[in-house]
Amino acid sequence: MLSRTADHLYWMARYTERAENLARMLDVNSRMSLLPQGAEIVEQGWIATLTIIGLMDAFRQRYDAVTSSNVIAFMAFDRDNPISIYSCLRAARENARAVRGTLTSEIWETLNATWLEMRVASLRSSTEAEVGNFFEWVKYRSHVARGVVQGTMLRDEAWHFTWLGTYLERADSTARILDVKYHLLLPRGEQAGGAADYYQWSALLHSVSAFEIYRRVYRDLITPRRVAELLVLRDDMPRSLRRCMSQVHMHLQSVRNAQSSETERRAGELQASLHFGRIESVFEVGLHEYLVRFLGQTRDLGDRVSRDFLVSATD
Amino acid sequence: MSVTPYDEMHASDGDVREHYKTFASWLARTPSERVAHKRAEADTLFHRVGITFTVYGEDSGTERLIPFDIVPRIIPANEWKHLAAGLKQRVRALNAFTNDIYHSQDILQAGRIPAEQVLCNGQYRPEMQGIDVPGSIYAHIAGIDVVRAGAGEFYVLEDNLRVPSGVSYMLEDRRMMMRLFPELFALHSVAPVEHYPDLLLENLRSVAPSGVNDPTVVLLTPGAYNSAYFEHAFLAQQMGIELVEGQDLFVDDEFLYMRTTRGPQRVDVIYRRIDDDFLDPLVFRPDSMLGIPGLLAAYRAGRVTIANAIGTGVADDKSIYPYVPEMIRFYLGEEPLLSNVPTYVLRRKEDLEYTLAHLPELVVKEVHGAGGYGMLIGPAASKDELAAFRQRILRSPEKYIAQPTLALSACPTFVDAGIAPRHIDLRPFVLSGREVTLVPGGLTRVALREGSLVVNSSQGGGTKDTWVLER
Numbered sequence: 135m136l137s138r139t140a141d142h143l144y145w146m147a148r149y150t151e152r153a154e155n156l157a158r159m160l161d162v163n164s165r166m167s168l169l170p171q172g173a174e175i176v177e178q179g180w181i182a183t184l185t186i187i188g189l190m191d192a193f194r195q196r197y198d199a200v201t202s203s204n205v206i207a208f209m210a211f212d213r214d215n216p217i218s219i220y221s222c223l224r225a226a227r228e229n230a231r232a233v234r235g236t237l238t239s240e241i242w243e244t245l246n247a248t249w250l251e252m253r254v255a256s257l258r259s260s261t262e263a264e265v266g267n268f269f270e271w272v273k274y275r276s277h278v279a280r281g282v283v284q285g286t287m288l289r290d291e292a293w294h295f296t297w298l299g300t301y302l303e304r305a306d307s308t309a310r311i312l313d314v315k316y317h318l319l320l321p322r323g324e325q326a327g328g329a330a331d332y333y334q335w336s337a338l339l340h341s342v343s344a345f346e347i348y349r350r351v352y353r354d355l356i357t358p359r360r361v362a363e364l365l366v367l368r369d370d371m372p373r374s375l376r377r378c379m380s381q382v383h384m385h386l387q388s389v390r391n392a393q394s395s396e397t398e399r400r401a402g403e404l405q406a407s408l409h410f411g412r413i414e415s416v417f418e419v420g421l422h423e424y425l426v427r428f429l430g431q432t433r434d435l436g437d438r439v440s441r442d443f444l445v446s447a448t449d
Numbered sequence: 450m451s452v453t454p455y456d457e458m459h460a461s462d463g464d465v466r467e468h469y470k471t472f473a474s475w476l477a478r479t480p481s482e483r484v485a486h487k488r489a490e491a492d493t494l495f496h497r498v499g500i501t502f503t504v505y506g507e508d509s510g511t512e513r514l515i516p517f518d519i520v521p522r523i524i525p526a527n528e529w530k531h532l533a534a535g536l537k538q539r540v541r542a543l544n545a546f547t548n549d550i551y552h553s554q555d556i557l558q559a560g561r562i563p564a565e566q567v568l569c570n571g572q573y574r575p576e577m578q579g580i581d582v583p584g585s586i587y588a589h590i591a592g593i594d595v596v597r598a599g600a601g602e603f604y605v606l607e608d609n610l611r612v613p614s615g616v617s618y619m620l621e622d623r624r625m626m627m628r629l630f631p632e633l634f635a636l637h638s639v640a641p642v643e644h645y646p647d648l649l650l651e652n653l654r655s656v657a658p659s660g661v662n663d664p665t666v667v668l669l670t671p672g673a674y675n676s677a678y679f680e681h682a683f684l685a686q687q688m689g690i691e692l693v694e695g696q697d698l699f700v701d702d703e704f705l706y707m708r709t710t711r712g713p714q715r716v717d718v719i720y721r722r723i724d725d726d727f728l729d730p731l732v733f734r735p736d737s738m739l740g741i742p743g744l745l746a747a748y749r750a751g752r753v754t755i756a757n758a759i760g761t762g763v764a765d766d767k768s769i770y771p772y773v774p775e776m777i778r779f780y781l782g783e784e785p786l787l788s789n790v791p792t793y794v795l796r797r798k799e800d801l802e803y804t805l806a807h808l809p810e811l812v813v814k815e816v817h818g819a820g821g822y823g824m825l826i827g828p829a830a831s832k833d834e835l836a837a838f839r840q841r842i843l844r845s846p847e848k849y850i851a852q853p854t855l856a857l858s859a860c861p862t863f864v865d866a867g868i869a870p871r872h873i874d875l876r877p878f879v880l881s882g883r884e885v886t887l888v889p890g891g892l893t894r895v896a897l898r899e900g901s902l903v904v905n906s907s908q909g910g911g912t913k914d915t916w917v918l919e920r
Contacts, residue, residue: 444710
């Protein structure tokens with residue numbers, strides 16, 4: 135298939151997934167900010183979120199105070215912020231429009247409708263309760279987009295590049311969400327393992343739809359080690375790093391070309407390390423250090439996918 | 450001055466014409482609520498599917514629907530037979546003319562067309578001189594605009610030989626009518642048009658460079674912001690070929706390739722929907738971001754077919770149009786089956802004088818204009834507009850032609866006040882390859898504003914399904 139077509143499909147999927155993950159992160163933080171705690175802690179939460187997304191500086195240039203409403207305006211509705219939910223849904227739709235001849239009409243109509251509704255939503259000023267509904271809506275539209283891809287698309291190269299985009303983006307997002315905890319401070323006088331710590335970890339689980347799964351799998355107290363194990367190493371957890379990387383590796387194998395062997399090897403190596411890894415060794419390196427390294431590896435894979443397939447370096 | 454136009458549905462005594470009788474009685478017995486409901490349904494469907502076109506000069510990326518009218522334009526079998534023969538004849542002559550102009554120029558030597566009219570025309574491409582193209586076909590896809598006037602005679606208004614558009618609306622209008630009113634198709638034997646994409650693909654494959662057995666055909670689009678992008682994506686999808694942009698293609702050693710996820714792949718035929726000027730920045734406009742550097746070299750080497758060929762504009766220019774009947778006589782030795790509209794060429798002194806004296810009765814067109822921009826409709830123009838246009842003509846008369854204002858035929862059409870006659874034209878699409886073919890009918894455009902003669906979608910025109918009856 136055309137490299138440009140593959141590129142549009144890959145980014146259509148990445149932007150759709152990114153919009154969902156942004157909604158997840160923002161949703162959890164805005165819920166946390168409603169807990170009885172000092173303004174300083176609320177601010178810390180938002181700073182941590184902006185930092186791991188990499189937009190702290192961009193935010194500072196536009197806004198003075200780190201408040202819930204400012205961050206949500208910036209991250210959800212700001213059309214000048216290229217990584218806001220608004221911009222991601224627009225980019226997903228524009229990528230789909232560029233290859234609408236390759237998509238089934240259901241996929242195109244789904245992404246088109248999402249974008250049309252997003253434009254309407256961006257014109258309303260939202261109260262805090264409505265913002266919660268908005269985040270739910272973003273997640274819902276992402277579920278619908280995935281479902282229509284799953285249900286209508288021919289299983290050809292286009293399919294593999296679409297899922298490659300989805301899983302690389304999701305691996306990146308889960309790693310960032312898990313790393314938020316590293317940046318969060320506990321309120322003065324609170325100990326690790328105390329109530330505040332518990333809320334932070336459980337909020338983190340909620341943001342990746344893993345709270346109930348955690349209870350089912352461990353039937354026990356929430357501990358950092360187990361949360362990390364669930365989100366890094368478990369193969370049955372749909373948003374875990376291991377699950378994402380095994381999907382990335384599988385789809386890479388399906389689109390293999392003359393120059394992609396090194397990319398495939400690196401993805402396989404990373405997948406193997408997650409497959410055979412133990413959580414103890416992760417904590418020996420330090421979870422934060424481990425995640426920073428992982429993010430570097432997924433970024434490298436993304437660059438290599440672009441080079442090998444999407445902007446074919448063959449002339 | 451108001452002449453009653455030819456009415457497609459009613460004879461002058463008010464009776465419904467034979468070929469409209471079945472439809473008229475269906476309309477009379479169908480409750481108006483049902484028809485209204487179906488019209489609303491058509492709107493919703495067109496919107497949801499995103500069958501839109503982009504309007505230039507409004508906010509960037511404004512996507513609009515072309516209004517669709519549910520009263521079909523019906524053409525009886527015998528009329529179509531005559532029309533189809535005339536259209537094929539015309540396109541054969543136009544292809545022969547283009548081939549001649551870029552080779553031995555016999556028609557100029559014979560003095561049938563003034564040489565400077567052709568060779569000094571902005572649409573003449575000296576780069577094409579002496580290049581042989583497969584089958585000597587230049588206009589593989591021709592959109593010939595036909596109107597009816599007077600007592601119902603057909604006239605050719607314009608030949609579109611560069612990148613004619615609109616065929617997707619012909620196909621979508623038919624799909625919509627069959628969906629909304631299946632019972633009408635049980636009552637009439639309407640000739641099918643749905644196989645157009647197959648015919649087009651076969652036609653494009655038949656003109657591949659010699660020696661290529663299983664040619665790869667692509668559709669080249671300027672991109673998603675072009676006004677006709679929907680049509681480009683639609684046709685590529687229907688034919689099952691890649692929709693490419695200039696950046697997807699490159700030329701290496703005079704072969705054309707597309708960039709794919711598995712490396713470069715040879716391309717043999719380009720169905721291009723980009724103007725000549727933008728095709729190859731090394732030869733034409735150097736600032737073009739839409740084209741492919743080196744394409745003309747590959748073309749000259751006979752490694753790729755471009756459809757339509759480069760340089761067809763010389764045959765569809767409005768200043769060349771008056772000579773088409775002469776081309777038919779010269780190349781085919783036949784009398785034209787379809788008439789031209791009488792045309793005054795303002796570079797001629799006597800034509801200019803006549804035109805200036807009769808401006809309020811005439812339609813004046815720019816020779817390179819397209820899409821209904823830059824034209825004057827005398828009877829509809831105000832005094833100031835007439836005066837302003839007169840100045841423009843006097844500044845450079847060679848840029849204009851003039852024609853009598855035709856009383857275009859009218860077809861009953863749904864408007865706010867109910868059903869009323871509105872002026873229509875017809876654009877059939879003629880394909881030339883191993884043979885010359887066309888699907889029965891074409892795109893009928895309708896001027897929705899009362900009294901308006903301008904059917905272009907950019908100027909408030911709509912479309913109708915076009916039925917050619919098989920008996």
